Amino acid sequence: MIFPPETVVNVKTDFGARGDGLTDDTSAILRAIQQNIGSNPGAIIYLPAGIYLISDRLPWRDAAGTWFAHLTLQGDGRDATIIKLRDFAPGFTDPNNPKAVIFTASEGRTTGPVDWVGLGEGNEAFQNYIFDLTVDTGWGNPGAIGIDYLASNTGAIRNVKISSGDGQGIAGLWLARKWPGPCFGKNVEIEGFDYGIRAGHAQYSITFEHITLRNQRVAGIRNDDNVLAIRDLISVNTVSAIQNMGSRGFIALVDASFTGGSVLVSAIENQAGELFARNVSALGYLSAIRDRGVAIPGAGVDEYVSAPVLTLFPGPKKSLNLPIQETPELPQDALVQWESVAAFGAVPNDRNFDSLPAFQAAIDSGSLTVYAPPKGRYLLSDTLVIRGDVHRLDLMGCWLGVTAVNNFDGVKPLIRVESLLQPVVIIERIGSFWNIGASTLPGTGIEHASPSALVIRDGGGDSRNVPGSGPLFLEDVSIGHSEFNSRNVWGRQVNPESQVATESYLKNNGGNLWILGLKTEQPNTAVKTVGGGRTELLGGFLFPVAPVPAGSPAFVNEESSHSLSYVTHGQTDYQIQVRETRGGITRDLVKAAVLPRGGASAVPLYVGQDGAGPPPKPPGLSETGLVVVLGIILALLLGMRKE
Numbered sequence: 165m166i167f168p169p170e171t172v173v174n175v176k177t178d179f180g181a182r183g184d185g186l187t188d189d190t191s192a193i194l195r196a197i198q199q200n201i202g203s204n205p206g207a208i209i210y211l212p213a214g215i216y217l218i219s220d221r222l223p224w225r226d227a228a229g230t231w232f233a234h235l236t237l238q239g240d241g242r243d244a245t246i247i248k249l250r251d252f253a254p255g256f257t258d259p260n261n262p263k264a265v266i267f268t269a270s271e272g273r274t275t276g277p278v279d280w281v282g283l284g285e286g287n288e289a290f291q292n293y294i295f296d297l298t299v300d301t302g303w304g305n306p307g308a309i310g311i312d313y314l315a316s317n318t319g320a321i322r323n324v325k326i327s328s329g330d331g332q333g334i335a336g337l338w339l340a341r342k343w344p345g346p347c348f349g350k351n352v353e354i355e356g357f358d359y360g361i362r363a364g365h366a367q368y369s370i371t372f373e374h375i376t377l378r379n380q381r382v383a384g385i386r387n388d389d390n391v392l393a394i395r396d397l398i399s400v401n402t403v404s405a406i407q408n409m410g411s412r413g414f415i416a417l418v419d420a421s422f423t424g425g426s427v428l429v430s431a432i433e434n435q436a437g438e439l440f441a442r443n444v445s446a447l448g449y450l451s452a453i454r455d456r457g458v459a460i461p462g463a464g465v466d467e468y469v470s471a472p473v474l475t476l477f478p479g480p481k482k483s484l485n486l487p488i489q490e491t492p493e494l495p496q497d498a499l500v501q502w503e504s505v506a507a508f509g510a511v512p513n514d515r516n517f518d519s520l521p522a523f524q525a526a527i528d529s530g531s532l533t534v535y536a537p538p539k540g541r542y543l544l545s546d547t548l549v550i551r552g553d554v555h556r557l558d559l560m561g562c563w564l565g566v567t568a569v570n571n572f573d574g575v576k577p578l579i580r581v582e583s584l585l586q587p588v589v590i591i592e593r594i595g596s597f598w599n600i601g602a603s604t605l606p607g608t609g610i611e612h613a614s615p616s617a618l619v620i621r622d623g624g625g626d627s628r629n630v631p632g633s634g635p636l637f638l639e640d641v642s643i644g645h646s647e648f649n650s651r652n653v654w655g656r657q658v659n660p661e662s663q664v665a666t667e668s669y670l671k672n673n674g675g676n677l678w679i680l681g682l683k684t685e686q687p688n689t690a691v692k693t694v695g696g697g698r699t700e701l702l703g704g705f706l707f708p709v710a711p712v713p714a715g716s717p718a719f720v721n722e723e724s725s726h727s728l729s730y731v732t733h734g735q736t737d738y739q740i741q742v743r744e745t746r747g748g749i750t751r752d753l754v755k756a757a758v759l760p761r762g763g764a765s766a767v768p769l770y771v772g773q774d775g776a777g778p779p780p781k782p783p784g785l786s787e788t789g790l791v792v793v794l795g796i797i798l799a800l801l802l803g804m805r806k807e
Contacts, residue, residue, distance in 0.1 A: 194220075235291075262309050262338075291561060299324070369392070434455045473769045497532045597624065695724065706738070722745045
């Protein structure tokens with residue numbers, strides 16, 4: 165991986181870690197964490213290629229023992245950076261007292277309920293990231309957990325392998341402290357352990373994509389009451405790939421392949437919770453699914469729902485099955501193509517200094533990647549325009565600030581993407597918005613006004629697009645209100661929440677909106693679909709922490725189509741779960757008509773399809789391919805391409 169030196173804390177050059185597989189690097193890595201955790205925005209701890217031998221847990225707290233979040237562990241590549249637990253390490257040999265190699269945490273607290281203090285638990289584990297490395301629990305450590313992970317609102321484990329040298333250990337990935345999620349796991353491979361993944365608690369929710377599990381001893385995934393949204397799960401196991409335990413457990417699963425099974429068990433054991441499964445194959449098992457003790461015949465299912473499909477109007481009782489497109493990736497640019505906003509005079513953490521001219525100059529410099537050095541908060545007086553050659557804006561977790569005189573009144577965006585030269589533009593690691601005396605935050609964080617494909621990931625920013633804009637990809641984002649007009653939108657781990665009352669958190673006006681993992685907070689409508697749009701939600705968690713206004717629905721569909729797989733949570737709930745209008749007739753799906761989940765609700769699948777809606781657009785980067793051609797032609801005509 166390539167990073168400008170000032171953007172990362174290097175455990176080798178800054179703290180003396182060796183990474184040679186022989187030297188015990190525990191102390192060096194701990195000092196790097198302890199001396200750089202606790203700030204918001206947070207630091208990036210970088211582990212260059214090497215094998216880092218450790219003999220104790222790596223907890224996310226400072227030298228005084230206070231737990232903190234806002235930290236990134238960044239490796240040099242999944243096969244290049246290896247954190248290896250010493251064989252027969254003291255404290256890791258007792259399965260009755262599990263201990264994790266990496267242990268992330270919630271915000272710092274030294275007093276309060278014992279679970280917050282002793283275990284670093286809580287719901288403020290914001291922006292905890294682990295990227296591009298391997299965790300190896302070695303041999304002779306049957307009490308080991310690879311990563312005990314806690315994140316809130318945004319947080320991700322991406323491009324990570326967790327392995328046990330001898331197959332022993334409790335779990336590769338543990339998500340069972342209070343309260344896991346919402347968070348995201350992508351491109352994660354787990355080898356060995358009793359469980360590949362162990363999830364618990366009824367809140368909040370966890371999203372997975374491209375997960376591979378091998379050689380577990382009890383189950384690939386065990387879920388105790390949480391809400392899991394999973395796409396592309398591969399399991400090579402003799403044991404069950406999934407155990408969904410507890411009456412509040414809820415899983416939405418699409419595109420899964422299970423091989424190596426035993427005729428003694430089913431690939432998916434759904435004990436008492438609810439399940440939506442689509443495009444699942446299982447070879448060698450008793451059956452693909454056993455639901456509440458009853459084996460469902462067949463080695464695979466096209467689509468299975470653990471409860472009757474709900475509808476309000478006549479029509480198909482199957483999910484929309486919208487086409488799915490992968491989030492585009494870009495290779496890292498050579499350092500000569502990186503440009504810092506600081507080089508043009510941006511000043512962090514100054515409430516009175518306008519850094520917009522510096523940001524815009526960096527964008528217009530001709531470099532491909534523009535970044536803000538970590539741990540900064542920057543004031544912008546007007547809209548920042550993404551244009552020209554730049555294809556990546558990496559804010560490294562920094563905040564962007566607005567003031568009362570910015571005139572960000574819901575019309576003007578904070579960032580506007582106008583790129584014509586790049587087929588893909590990525591905006592990533594937006595820490596948050598910095599409110600400096602403004603009555604409200606900007607009504608729109610990012611406006612997509614380019615034919616390019618836009619990727620927004622690992623951070624915040626309300627979004628909207630304009631007619632003619634390219635496809636939009638949201639991955640691990642925390643936002644407020646967003647509106648999508650007549651375009652393709654794919655979302656993974658989308659967390660809209662705001663105390664501001666709004667028509668709906670997400671509005672799909674005439675487009676195709678596909679979401680894997682949605683968590684909301686506050687009693688607003690979650691998704692409204694209008695204009696012939698098509699919305700598919702796989703694994704939603706709606707948490708109206710305040711009383712829901714009378715007559716306010718969780719979902720709205722007006723002469724359009726949607727399929728919904730979701731739960732609600734909390735002491736208050738939507739008395740109207742779905743409001744749907746078709747042919748001028750409006751009907752409501754009320755709380756009494758859906759399954760209970762504690763005192764709240766569970767809907768494994770609701771379907772409302774309007775035959776007049778547009779067909780789904782095919783997958784692929786056909787839209788962005790056109791952008792490439794147009795960009796090349798424009799560059800040749802205008803001579804804008806940087807050599």
